[in-house]
Amino acid sequence: MCGIVGYTGARPALSIVLDGLHRLEYRGYDSAGVAMVSDGELLVEKRAGKLANLEKALDELPSGCGMAEGTTGIGHTRWATHGSPTDRNAHPHLSRDNGIAVIHNGIIENFAKLRVELEAAGIEFTSDTDTECVAHLLAEETAALDGGGRPEQRLAEAMRRVCRRLDGAFTLLAVDARAPGAVVGARRNSPLVVGRGTGENYLASDVAAFIEHTRDAIELGQDQVVLITPDSVEITDFDGRPAAGKDFHIDWDASAAEKGGYDCFMLKEIAEQPRALADTLRGRLGASGEIQLDEVRLSDQDLRDVDKVFIVACGTAYHSGLVAKYAIEHWTRLPCEVELASEFRYRDPVLDRSTLVVAISQSGETMDTLMALRHAKEQKARVLAICNTNGSSIPRESDAVLYTHAGPEIAVASTKAFLTQLVACYLVGLHLAQVRGIKYADEVSAVVEQLQAMPSKVDRVLETMEPVRELARALADSRSILFIGRHVGYPVALEGALKLKELAYMHAEGFAAGELKHGPIALVDQGTPVVCVVPSPAGRGVLHDKVVSNIQEVRARGARTIVIAEEGDEAVVPYANDLIYVPRTPTLLAPLVTAVPLQVFACEIAAARGHDVDQPRNLAKSVTVE
Numbered sequence: 001m002c003g004i005v006g007y008t009g010a011r012p013a014l015s016i017v018l019d020g021l022h023r024l025e026y027r028g029y030d031s032a033g034v035a036m037v038s039d040g041e042l043l044v045e046k047r048a049g050k051l052a053n054l055e056k057a058l059d060e061l062p063s064g065c066g067m068a069e070g071t072t073g074i075g076h077t078r079w080a081t082h083g084s085p086t087d088r089n090a091h092p093h094l095s096r097d098n099g100i101a102v103i104h105n106g107i108i109e110n111f112a113k114l115r116v117e118l119e120a121a122g123i124e125f126t127s128d129t130d131t132e133c134v135a136h137l138l139a140e141e142t143a144a145l146d147g148g149g150r151p152e153q154r155l156a157e158a159m160r161r162v163c164r165r166l167d168g169a170f171t172l173l174a175v176d177a178r179a180p181g182a183v184v185g186a187r188r189n190s191p192l193v194v195g196r197g198t199g200e201n202y203l204a205s206d207v208a209a210f211i212e213h214t215r216d217a218i219e220l221g222q223d224q225v226v227l228i229t230p231d232s233v234e235i236t237d238f239d240g241r242p243a244a245g246k247d248f249h250i251d252w253d254a255s256a257a258e259k260g261g262y263d264c265f266m267l268k269e270i271a272e273q274p275r276a277l278a279d280t281l282r283g284r285l286g287a288s289g290e291i292q293l294d295e296v297r298l299s300d301q302d303l304r305d306v307d308k309v310f311i312v313a314c315g316t317a318y319h320s321g322l323v324a325k326y327a328i329e330h331w332t333r334l335p336c337e338v339e340l341a342s343e344f345r346y347r348d349p350v351l352d353r354s355t356l357v358v359a360i361s362q363s364g365e366t367m368d369t370l371m372a373l374r375h376a377k378e379q380k381a382r383v384l385a386i387c388n389t390n391g392s393s394i395p396r397e398s399d400a401v402l403y404t405h406a407g408p409e410i411a412v413a414s415t416k417a418f419l420t421q422l423v424a425c426y427l428v429g430l431h432l433a434q435v436r437g438i439k440y441a442d443e444v445s446a447v448v449e450q451l452q453a454m455p456s457k458v459d460r461v462l463e464t465m466e467p468v469r470e471l472a473r474a475l476a477d478s479r480s481i482l483f484i485g486r487h488v489g490y491p492v493a494l495e496g497a498l499k500l501k502e503l504a505y506m507h508a509e510g511f512a513a514g515e516l517k518h519g520p521i522a523l524v525d526q527g528t529p530v531v532c533v534v535p536s537p538a539g540r541g542v543l544h545d546k547v548v549s550n551i552q553e554v555r556a557r558g559a560r561t562i563v564i565a566e567e568g569d570e571a572v573v574p575y576a577n578d579l580i581y582v583p584r585t586p587t588l589l590a591p592l593v594t595a596v597p598l599q600v601f602a603c604e605i606a607a608a609r610g611h612d613v614d615q616p617r618n619l620a621k622s623v624t625v626e
């Protein structure tokens, strides 16, 4: 979602801010803009489209206009919510006197009411955004404070007053031509971090924006305002009481956010999966064989009292939850429901203090998942987060956390986060089973050993992907591709279809294989590609045979069958037009290998169709609005 950068120091701010915006491109955006404070003036440039459009406009400015010289500035990449992605709606937005510039991530829910009030006071709006009202409100408040205190303190106080009037989710940054050297930020339900330098400071929606300059960061708490100058960082709550953020050191490498020689981040992240799995599994078995979570604010008794598990998540993370249900129910004998986070609270789910809600999120900032979590907590349920982003909102608000150590995931389409979410879900299932006395330590370590074998199995899958890439290129002009699977193969089918939709902009659907005959089989026509995810014949014979029958059904209707099966599975050979073998794996863990060819397949089809694989159209990496 929107990317936000602010800088104040002794160096020219423009290039630092633009570099930061490039590093935040992965969040997804459809317009971009900057505002620089230079010589008591505010200079703004903004453009619809990619950063290249903004950079071109900046290049065309007359030299000496001050834009490149200012040492304080803010920049924004916008993912449109209120108002279409046009130059006029791009951020920053200005107050009427052009003295204050504001950028914003999130949604101001009461903006319509505020806009009516401002218009009644004679202010003419120049955009359709909710953000613009903040610029006007800040101008009103700083004017009311005129004569009281230093200009940067006035801007900070104005921000506090304005924030108290706003409903919704927001990260805001503002600069004021009369307060050179100051950037003021605020946050509610949306992330904001401070980067501390020497004689310079940064603000950003995430650390990727300033990691090449500093690794010392402060994460702002909920409802806080921060004022940065080159030499100071002052944090208060919305009422002006001094407050503290959470200091932390960024321990991932800047190169982790680079492509490392791959054509795109997605390919790099697919290749990183064996390491990501190994990192997520590292150190998970305690001295007496018990599973170690990362943060636990729940007692074992709390977990023993659990009588039902709900998993809430969105998109790919939801698919990992669908797989988790099979493992959790099998290992713990607890009922487990999986729910799209965006639907969860609207259907009034039955929750109480003996319900465990597992919230899965790569970013830790997905608003739908965060709101589902909050709803669960209001009903007194316990919440356990599975998350890839240290210190983000979802783990912060949960009672226990298991971090996936996938490293930064930059490509919009989730790959390594998905595989590590699966591992984290298995670990949670094992932990619950053990604490509740359903599995003994040796049984848990037997499964952990099977999990520890997975990184090298995924490695083997990756080594054999050339035929999958060839197949993808051959099918790049297909009108539609269907995916079928049973048991844990069903969520894998859904995930394969999602990857193809989001990357290749192609019609794709995943079905439970047994459900085909109840309708969807009518979609199968001569040559329709159908990807079939086949379970191990060794695990559950009945399941395997049923899927083989489903493959025969679609083939009989003209489908081109692309079969993903376990090495040595001869039964599928007569019915496969294309056969992709994956290493032998216990049934419940099979998604860790069967999902990988589908990631490669979608990535290659998208590339063959000429799409931007890392930043598919209309999508954002971190979806911080509901």
Ligand code: F6R
Binding pocket: 314, 315, 316, 317, 318, 360, 361, 362, 363, 364, 365, 366, 369, 412, 413, 414, 415, 498, 499, 502, 621, 622, 623
């Ligand atoms: C698809 C994808 C999305 C995310 C979803 C949840 O490839 O990446 O479907 O999985 O938006 O995001 P997180 O995991 O950050 O909550």
